[in-house]
Amino acid sequence: MAIVRGWRTPLCGGVILSLLFAASSLFQPVTALAADPSGETTLLEHPSASLDFIWIVFAAALVFIMQGGFAMLTAGLCRAKNVVNLMMKNLMDFSIGSLAYFSVGFALMFGATRGGLLGTSGWFLSGESYDVSEYLLFLFQVMFAATAATIVAGAVAERMKVKAYFLYSIVICALIYPLYGHWVWGGGWLSALPFGVGHVDFAGSGVVHAVGGFVGLAGALVLGPRIGKFDRQGKPHAIPGHSMTLAALGVFILWFGWYGFNAGSTLSALELRSAVIAVNTTLAASSGAVFSLIAIHAITKKLDVGMALNGAIAGLVGITAPCAWVEGWAAIVIGAVAGLIVVLGVLGFDRIRVDDPVGAVSVHGLNGIWGLLAVGLFADGSYGLYTTEGPMVVGLLYGGGVGQLVAQAVGAAVVFVWAFGLGLVLFKLLDVLLRGIRVAPQEEIEGLDVGEHGGRAYPNFTVVDEPPLH
Amino acid sequence: MAIVRGWRTPLCGGVILSLLFAASSLFQPVTALAADPSGETTLLEHPSASLDFIWIVFAAALVFIMQGGFAMLTAGLCRAKNVVNLMMKNLMDFSIGSLAYFSVGFALMFGATRGGLLGTSGWFLSGESYDVSEYLLFLFQVMFAATAATIVAGAVAERMKVKAYFLYSIVICALIYPLYGHWVWGGGWLSALPFGVGHVDFAGSGVVHAVGGFVGLAGALVLGPRIGKFDRQGKPHAIPGHSMTLAALGVFILWFGWYGFNAGSTLSALELRSAVIAVNTTLAASSGAVFSLIAIHAITKKLDVGMALNGAIAGLVGITAPCAWVEGWAAIVIGAVAGLIVVLGVLGFDRIRVDDPVGAVSVHGLNGIWGLLAVGLFADGSYGLYTTEGPMVVGLLYGGGVGQLVAQAVGAAVVFVWAFGLGLVLFKLLDVLLRGIRVAPQEEIEGLDVGEHGGRAYPNFTVVDEPPLH
Amino acid sequence: MAIVRGWRTPLCGGVILSLLFAASSLFQPVTALAADPSGETTLLEHPSASLDFIWIVFAAALVFIMQGGFAMLTAGLCRAKNVVNLMMKNLMDFSIGSLAYFSVGFALMFGATRGGLLGTSGWFLSGESYDVSEYLLFLFQVMFAATAATIVAGAVAERMKVKAYFLYSIVICALIYPLYGHWVWGGGWLSALPFGVGHVDFAGSGVVHAVGGFVGLAGALVLGPRIGKFDRQGKPHAIPGHSMTLAALGVFILWFGWYGFNAGSTLSALELRSAVIAVNTTLAASSGAVFSLIAIHAITKKLDVGMALNGAIAGLVGITAPCAWVEGWAAIVIGAVAGLIVVLGVLGFDRIRVDDPVGAVSVHGLNGIWGLLAVGLFADGSYGLYTTEGPMVVGLLYGGGVGQLVAQAVGAAVVFVWAFGLGLVLFKLLDVLLRGIRVAPQEEIEGLDVGEHGGRAYPNFTVVDEPPLH
Amino acid sequence: MKKIEAIIRPERVSVVKEALELLGYPGMTLTEVKGHGKQKGFVQQWRGSQYRIEFLPKVKLELVVENGEAVKPVVEAIVQHARTGEAGDGKIFIYPVEEVVRIRTGERGTEAV
Amino acid sequence: MKKIEAIIRPERVSVVKEALELLGYPGMTLTEVKGHGKQKGFVQQWRGSQYRIEFLPKVKLELVVENGEAVKPVVEAIVQHARTGEAGDGKIFIYPVEEVVRIRTGERGTEAV
Amino acid sequence: MKKIEAIIRPERVSVVKEALELLGYPGMTLTEVKGHGKQKGFVQQWRGSQYRIEFLPKVKLELVVENGEAVKPVVEAIVQHARTGEAGDGKIFIYPVEEVVRIRTGERGTEAV
Ligand SMILES: Nc1ncnc2c1ncn2[C@@H]1O[C@H](COP(=O)(O)OP(=O)(O)O)[C@@H](O)[C@H]1O
């Protein structure tokens, strides 16, 4: 997905448009206003816009429901005693984040660029931005910003203060996400790198997932591990989540929403490549699930459902950047590697004593990077710069040379440094400001729900905290 | 959304259509039949209809899944011992209600009007109504009727007899909802009020939500409070719901479906205002959640997740009527007020000893009214009468004078009197007919599932009834 | 749905297309390539394709989420101790199955036919099949294949080894489903039967549901009943599922997805019959729920929610084949009969000691057959061969004579013999290969989660196995 | 010291608890149990086929008192407040207790109760 | 009066219950408990890392009988029906009971059992 | 034989268990219970209205030992490991046990413990 101002007119779209323009000249010409809040002018000048509006409104709705998917997945993978807290955070990162993105973030990301560094117009979607096309772009984009925000919830789960999380939500949606997003999708410097066609990221392996994953890593590090996660010898102890049905439901909902996430990132209904994108999305998720299961079974001899669920999401994250530029078999390979990465990541972070309760860093961070690199490897030259139009994106394996891979690697390095670095600064700062971003040990043991929220998630059930009993 | 017969041809749609008409005249002219069950003629005469069919079929599906959202939200906010009963009611209000709306309701609502009071054609969608456009309108509308019906389930939860609820479902879908709907959307008298542009309600703050909310209020009053809700001194006691994960899931699903509810109410893919509508929907929901949380935290110092979830839905209800006529910042204000209303409403109804287990009256009833009035305040004159075409809808704050606000207030008064009044009559009547619409106290204490349904929701878990233990 | 190569040009589509073709001739003619991976050529030659791509991508996403629906429904209707196992199977039948369908299945189903028996091109969607239209068809079709696969999970639940299930998933998606699918939708011999217009099945009552249902029956028979299901006297004992909220959620999600399943099966946005299809889908589901509830209440005097939920799905399965060819009232009748069939089926299979934990055989198998026959009875002649174009499909009750009913009966017989027969062979073979496809009795009693998966679904809750306590 | 163990209806717990507190016995332990006795179970249904629930939910209330004299008023209070007069009201059992220790302080005997 | 408390495998509850009813002892109370003894726990896995479940689910069956003579047949019936011969079969403990009260009627002593 | 019944904080179970195993007492039974004593409950909130949770989750640990001498070290170990010094640490009760039977083997008395 890349910035769209007005409606793209590729060759064939041109056919339709020129034709209709000819006809429209029979009527009184309507002066094109800069801002068209009713949509009348836009439709008149670009009749095919109606297709794009259908496409994006539904795609945005699909991306929205991913919030519900993340909520269920995170809840399912955490303990019952912290679930109210998690639901609160999941609801509010979207709610607070969308207001922040509306106020500031969208303008920073898609406003007129200042030197490729940041956007500077469109604050509060007001004035010239009170326009159906601007609102449409915002609609789709706000869902992406909120997705980045909610990814972090999993990595910092079960121990971060609510207030710290609320403040974090503002910062990621108003600053961290939009600025990096501007560099890739807003006409910024990364998209103009002099390697390959510049750094590209079709639907946000880097812009959304790696940003979320690495801010999450920073959060997990600043917070430290949950009580009981590592014993005095540093040996990791499993802290199982409280509901595998909700976790599975979360994965199915996320996968469903991902069709909007990836295919919708064409931003235009005239890009029939959407079919290839959706198929690649399907195959990579499948392959991620299969290969993470194979890997964990090889290591532990157990058919570990938590890992297979993580694997499906890993495959989805991995295909998010390359989805438009690769063929079906490549999507399977990309998903398979993603499945392996997530297994090694989860086990590896446990070994180096980073406590990421739901595996968010491995799933979104590591595989976000993998997705970016995969473009540089597998792009087959059949699709252009976010459209059918050239220059075509070609990766190393298809004779495109090392250029695109370099552009991807630069973007990957930048996203890591930016997200992890700013994440560290942010959480350290909040730690000072709020006298700790972590709840008191007693509250952590009792569960975060009883304290700050004054209520538990399942009052009609006897909830037992499994780990103290083993 | 307002009645559509044939396909609207605003200026620019006209461009497309006239063009295609010209072309179609090269072929043998096809006589326009009154009913076109295959869709061949409709497509030939209105090629852009194909866009509208895509738009409405998907939007209707989104509205449908709100049934699942309501089911999860209501279940989550009630006790485990009554959940089978609630699932039964949620499934059957749609099932029974849709058959009732198919038989009678749709004809009363959208049939040829008799004096602006009721429709009189299209029974059973047969004869002339066996037509793709009629079926399409029915598809979208039946989802709305069922939404109104299912809202009531929450207000009467945990104590109403199943049979009473089944009979109620028929009456609301066959009579209460369609008649009021006719007055607003079917060309009836409210839409023709001589104030402003007449009473308008874009997607049903009044027609759907206030109707459901106030019939629910009537039900809650006739039933009386649940055992244990108020003690002998009349002090309210909390009866916490059994699953905050399901409640949160319900809210995410509802919010998701609301994109179909509001944006789909354009009824035409050529109305690009859909983007503004979807953005407003997003912002109002976010703002509702944020401000209800702020309000309840100010009052109780707790980050009350149940209230924040209610607040998000409140914001959605509030923006439903004005979604097409206001700007982003206004949507935020509307949502914020909705968030405050729901907090005051829930606390207030507790104080006056009305037991509404899920807060349905505050969320849908009070905020339904608020949504109607908000049109009269915030409509900014950029959008017309359910289309881009004038007369434009202008509210008080945008110099439109008090006219539109009066039209909205009249509609609000009518919906309250109609829904609450008929609700009272209906439930009183059922109370007599069925020798009580409330289950026996013993059954209420044991839970409704064990008695009438012969089974509990969670047989593999030990379910405890929290309140008797405090 | 039937095979589509290139884009259909019905009369009115023709209007649009000829018009745009005329215009496009102003440009350099683009040679139609066999494979168009970017979609540029396809759009140029068939501008209306962009509508179809929107339509199918979203419809496919809706069908995908049915996987989540099946997961929740199956989980809800089974015991907590086996839920990890079920989630694993539900995730992996899609994941493994989609890779199998990509590799082999799709080519067998939609490749160039060899004598109407099997397709022989398009392996791995590579070469000529790396084409947006082929990918689009695959996208929609892979969801159908996976639906057939996942239906079986319910019938063999709580006792089949995971490995056996994985192998089964490959075989159904690579062979059983695609071959039968080829005969009906791929231009095969069943569609060319010399009765009526040949055997037709609009969205897969037979191709998807009966195939899944009868393979499931074979699985249930080869496995035998669960321990405790029948006592020494052969009396059936109820084994209640562990969550009615998840079961209900599953039904709502399935119903939602079914709009994509049925309406999407037009495969073209120019078929406005989609509105009728969606309405029929709604009415049949409603009627299935209502009539199954009436039936079970008549027999047992209980408002049995499990049966009503099954009834809604039964109605959906029943309408799947006839959805495009019947009127609203007929959909209600079809749903009502489906509701009765499912009640008799579930009680009947209990009586003959077939243990089908979720009722999959009755819901999908028996009603799959019913759906096929219903076309031969109720098709009203208003719609043609998967399009508006003739020959029209006319059933017995509309004066079409017995021809169509015969064609449907032949298809029904074939699907039963094929699915049940191959299912038996497959599971018997796996039984030999894997030294039993059933887990050890001790593992079955303890639950499948603790053994093979090394983890339980709900570690924070005390899970009790209800049946030993009654 | 004696232990008074009462198996009562779940819905009577709160009134019994209040009565015991009024008597000056705030310390008690509750367990969710399932019971079977004179009271009949009931028939449930699952997708059309029926099954019997034979054990009904009860709450076991345990209360250790300092001496034999305290038993009588406590038992009377429980009987009075837990009784509905219908089958299933439950039973009270009295056991000897040899020693009590308060974990917080290590106190023993009657002081620890 | 005596209390017979048996810690048994959850899956043996129904047969033990039937046997006790046949013996004429319908009244009993069940509690879901977790036990640890000779029987080893087992290893579980969570997203790749392993942990041990050391307490296994058991059911505690409590049955108060009128006198010492009734103990023997009851204990035998439980042993016979709860036994599988593998570690984890559980134990039976016998306690003295000083008094029994039926809440419904206020009856005391052996009549109340 | 004696039964040692300790009502302790859920979060202390694992350390207490380890201490008892070290002492040579692996056999024990745990029950999730709710308790009320000196420790005050706390206020919860539900959609704006407040309610009090008066019973707090505790774990009942039951351990039957072969004779009176064994009681002392066990009680000490429990007190030492379960104690936090704050209200709510719980109590230990000692009961006489008349007989023990191991279901697996039918052994009785001290051997069966
Ligand atoms: N002999 C017994 N031993 C242990 N528990 C018993 C015994 N008899 C009854 N109970 C418990 O008391 C509860 C109520 O017993 P029930 O016989 O139904 O009461 P009532 O005698 O008042 O009708 C039972 O559910 C069971 O938990």
Ligand SMILES: Nc1ncnc2c1ncn2[C@@H]1O[C@H](COP(=O)(O)OP(=O)(O)O)[C@@H](O)[C@H]1O
């Ligand atoms: N000394 C004891 N005190 C209390 N409960 C015990 C004791 N020993 C065993 N149990 C209970 O009995 C159950 C079975 O004990 P276990 O030693 O595994 O049986 P077995 O001796 O037949 O192998 C344990 O899970 C525990 O609940």
Ligand SMILES: Nc1ncnc2c1ncn2[C@@H]1O[C@H](COP(=O)(O)OP(=O)(O)O)[C@@H](O)[C@H]1O
């Ligand atoms: N008299 C009693 N009988 C039964 N259980 C008791 C009694 N007193 C206390 N308990 C149990 O012990 C737990 C802790 O008691 P509490 O008085 O709060 O401890 P402490 O005296 O250390 O402050 C209670 O929650 C309850 O379960």
